[in-house]
Amino acid sequence: MNFLPLALVLWLSLTVASAVACEAMRFTEIPIVRMSASPAKDAVRLAYPQSRFSTDGRTLTLDGQHWLDWGEVRSVVPEEMLETPTVAEQFRYIYPLEFDLRQREEAFFDPGRIRNHGFFSTLYFAEEASSRRSLVSVRHEGLGNASFQVTSRNNVSCQLAAALAALADMKQDFSPFFREVGGGFFWRKVSGTDRLSPHSFGIAIDLNPRLGGYWLWSGARPGKVGRYDNHIPEAIVRTMESFGFIWGGKWHHYDGMHFEYRPEIIIHARMMKP
Numbered sequence: 001m002n003f004l005p006l007a008l009v010l011w012l013s014l015t016v017a018s019a020v021a022c023e024a025m026r027f028t029e030i031p032i033v034r035m036s037a038s039p040a041k042d043a044v045r046l047a048y049p050q051s052r053f054s055t056d057g058r059t060l061t062l063d064g065q066h067w068l069d070w071g072e073v074r075s076v077v078p079e080e081m082l083e084t085p086t087v088a089e090q091f092r093y094i095y096p097l098e099f100d101l102r103q104r105e106e107a108f109f110d111p112g113r114i115r116n117h118g119f120f121s122t123l124y125f126a127e128e129a130s131s132r133r134s135l136v137s138v139r140h141e142g143l144g145n146a147s148f149q150v151t152s153r154n155n156v157s158c159q160l161a162a163a164l165a166a167l168a169d170m171k172q173d174f175s176p177f178f179r180e181v182g183g184g185f186f187w188r189k190v191s192g193t194d195r196l197s198p199h200s201f202g203i204a205i206d207l208n209p210r211l212g213g214y215w216l217w218s219g220a221r222p223g224k225v226g227r228y229d230n231h232i233p234e235a236i237v238r239t240m241e242s243f244g245f246i247w248g249g250k251w252h253h254y255d256g257m258h259f260e261y262r263p264e265i266i267i268h269a270r271m272m273k274p
């Protein structure tokens with residue numbers, strides 16, 4: 001046997017393995033550090049350590065180059081807030097950490113669904129090709145064949161891999177939810193709108209759509225969505241949240257198959273807890 005190629009193969013396989021292995025964080029457990037009078041700004045700092053605020057706190061950079069206005073929570077109609085929100089308005093509704101679907105009965109209670117375009121295009125990507133180049137396939141054999149393409153930016157693929165591993169460790173049968181999944185990356189707009197979906201940045205995944213439930217399929221009109229008949233187990237929701245993924249089942253405009261990497265929303269919810 002030729003020793004050198006074997007050594008090379010071993011080295012290469014180790015390199016690949018270490019590129020996949022990573023240090024995942026549990027955002028429901030990390031220490032909360034207050035640095036300013038604004039829980040929302042502190043949540044952004046903790047979730048994305050590369051973020052920087054101007055000294056007056058009015059502008060924010062998430063990539064060291066582009067500066068965004070933080071803005072304020074305006075008194076505008078909910079539709080306008082959804083369409084063209086400020087960064088501050090992303091925190092207008094506090095995400096419920098309890099597995100409680102009563103708050104979503106309030107019209108437009110959509111914590112995490114309000115997204116400022118500049119925030120995401122700076123934190124992630126402004127165009128499809130760069131988003132595609134960052135993708136990694138994440139799966140866990142303990143959950144069936146489902147595979148999700150997500151971005152490696154901001155540790156998203158690492159966090160998802162850890163969440164799936166934690167779910168597989170529970171030894172419960174989650175396989176129906178991971179069958180015929182909706183998937184991860186997809187450069188597209190949110191259904192019926194001009195806004196880019198978080199799937200475009202590779203930060204969102206959809207489980208089995210048949211078990212998820214989506215408000216538009218119920219025939220409801222915006223702001224007038226009725227009861228949500230949930231089938232997603234609490235253990236899946238809590239585990240995903242722990243690793244930084246919020247769940248669309250808690251929204252007034254519910255999207256029960258949808259999980260989205262938004263650690264700042266989880267941290268903010270912890271800070272705002274009475």
Ligand SMILES: [Zn+2]
Nearest residue numbers: 204205206258
């Ligand atoms: Zn989705």
